[in-house]
Amino acid sequence: METAMETVAARQAAVHKVNAVRAVGTRAVLAELTGTEGVLALQALLLEHPLPGQLDVLAAAETVMVTADSPVAARRIAAQLLQLDLTAPVQRDGGLVVIDTVYDGADLAEVAELTGLGIEGVIAAHCRQQWTVAFAGFAPGFGYLVGENEVLNVPRRSSPRTAVPAGAVALAGTYSAVYPRRSPGGWQLIGHTAARMWDLDREQPALAAPGHRIQFRAVRETVALAPEPQPETPAPEVTSGLRIVSPGLQSLIQDLGRHGHSGLGVSAAGALDRASLRRANRLVGNAPGAAGIETVAIETAAGRLTVQAVGDQVLAVAGAPSELAITTPGRPDAEPDRRTVPMATPFALLDGETLSIGAPESGFRSYLAVRGGVDAAPVLGSRSTDTMSGIGPAPLTARQLLATGGDSESGVVGHPELQPEFPGTGVTVLDVVPGPRADWFDAEALESLTAQEWLVKPQSNRVGMRLDGTPLQRTRDGELASEGTVAGALQIPPEGLPVLFLADHPITGGYPVIAVVVDSQLDLAAQVPIGGTIRFRWADSGTTGPATSDRTPAEKAPDEEVSN
Incomplete structure (x- = not known):
């Protein structure tokens, strides 16, 4: 009897233990455990006693992903996870x-x-x-x-x-x-x-x-209950803001995202090119995370975002370089005046004037900031539109009125700024670090990932970029238990064609992640247009800037996985 009890105790101890920790990009780590109880025990412990630098915790089938505020914190957390005591029981009693x-x-x-x-x-x-x-x-x-x-x-x-x-x-x-x-x-x-x-x-x-x-x-058929009638609340009158004349292809309200809600299944969302939104906000004197408009313009006039000022406004547009045309209404018997303003420069849009953003010369997304920010109802602390979950403001529509908010933090506007080069018809090089499941692929597949140019397919969106090229073959059969993912992850379905996750990505996935784009280059990735090409390049583990090495994962120091 004593031997049997010792065996049970040994099995319980094996469950409540972090077996290994793998890097997920540069700012997250994946703790592997045995059994659901161990996963829930670790999640409960981290939520009750956060580790230094910990931003978010996401439990999955056999793993817990911990997101950190820096690469240094992520490496420190990886070591600490292996030392945690997970023997406390987890109580679960739902209805x-x-x-x-x-x-x-x-x-x-x-x-x-x-x-x-x-x-x-x-x-x-x-x-x-x-x-x-x-x-x-x-x-x-x-x-x-x-x-x-x-x-x-x-x-x-x-x-x-x-x-x-x-x-x-x-x-x-x-x-x-x-x-x-x-x-x-x-x-x-x-x-x-x-x-x-x-x-x-x-x-x-x-x-x-x-x-x-x-x-x-x-049941034979389902019956959806009609929602209870809600009293109609008149929309507040907008006396200062922007009227949407034409919403363009897909224009969305975005800020820097809603972080820390992965336990609810909620991704961060937010602007895909964060630097461009920050730049536009800085130019009009807003806080960096003020809500603005993210837009993708195309050649036809109907595909361009056009807004009209309600009251005098201060605006700036950053991101993909495009023609910015302002039209001033003229007298009934005269043609309207038309002028252009430069990108990355604050300008006035007077009451009744309209601004139209043309098709980009390069890049893919532009960001319009208005002084005070767009005043939309926040959801879970953010005004961002999450296209996958439907959380946040709906895509913009014609004749919609957007009020300005109170997110200005400076009494003056900024000076015109230089913008980086944006992807065009050439090849965009993105630096990647090995993903948590790079060991599902052999050296030939890892080399193929970086040796070829990948075409961005039309099915791409804010959830992820679908890439076309020579398929990558796995060396492992079977299913991968669902585990946490991050923006920048390159997930490989069985067909072998990568999907590069962007801001609205699902927070968990069941296909192996071969590599992860370094966080500092996600803005660049978001500007690669449909039909553009990407080449991946191995970067040193932990880097957040340009690649300093072309070594493959097999040639790197063995710090991508830590095991007991």
């Missing part, structure tokens, strides 16, 4: 949530074949067991559900869908989940539900938070 589900998913027949259960058997297996939300991730309201058995263990799709409908009920590996909104995804779809998994109007936005128990109930 029961019943989710009515119509089993009509596009992959139901394939899942039936993969499991050998048949369609009716899959439905029965999914409904007749109780699921528990182990952790949140991927998107707000997306909970990874652990079942009571593993009869529904199926692989992800070899190529993720660019769009999965909201309410889709899905399987991947040993997990189930419900997609809270339309988003990309690689899980197997078996049905759909009308349940609202994420609602910011609720006191607890997530319908099912970690610790909750889930019971799926098969």
